[in-house]
Amino acid sequence: QVQLAESGGGLVQAGDSLRLSCTSSGRTFSSIAMGWFRQAPGEEREFVAAVQWSGADTLYADSVKGRFTISRDNAQNTVYLQMYSLKPEDTAVYYCAAPRFAGTYSTRLRDYTYWGQGTQVTVSS
Numbered sequence: 001q002v003q004l005a006e007s008g009g010g011l012v013q014a015g016d017s018l019r020l021s022c023t024s025s026g027r028t029f030s031s032i033a034m035g036w037f038r039q040a041p042g043e044e045r046e047f048v049a050a051v052q053w054s055g056a057d058t059l060y061a062d063s064v065k066g067r068f069t070i071s072r073d074n075a076q077n078t079v080y081l082q083m084y085s086l087k088p089e090d091t092a093v094y095y096c097a098a099p100r101f102a103g104t105y106s107t108r109l110r111d112y113t114y115w116g117q118g119t120q121v122t123v124s125s
Contacts, residue, residue, distance in 0.1 A: 011124065020081040022078065023078045036049045036081045050107060058070050095115055096115075
């Protein structure tokens with residue numbers, strides 16, 4: 001069983017930066033990929049970014065590419081999402097997620113089994 005806890009959300013202005021953190025309680029953290037997703041009001045949950053188990057490879061949604069950076073610290077069982085140049089359309093609840101199997105590295109929501117409770121990011125114009 002993997003438990004995930006996000007932190008770092010808040011209310012910021014357009015153009016500001018924010019860093020989200022997600023800490024895992026699972027013993028297998030260092031062997032699995034991790035992902036960030038977001039869900040705006042009235043919208044479906046969507047992929048934001050993913051990082052492979054070692055941190056050597058990353059994936060991004062086109063909407064955040066060049067503005068967001070995903071990274072991880074396996075010694076701390078933590079994955080980060082550094083967000084720059086935030087826009088009002090980035091407003092959403094942000095979730096970190098982990099797959100069940102070590103070989104999974106995906107942008108697809110259905111490939112992730114474990115989810116945090118989410119953290120709200122609100123960007124004002």
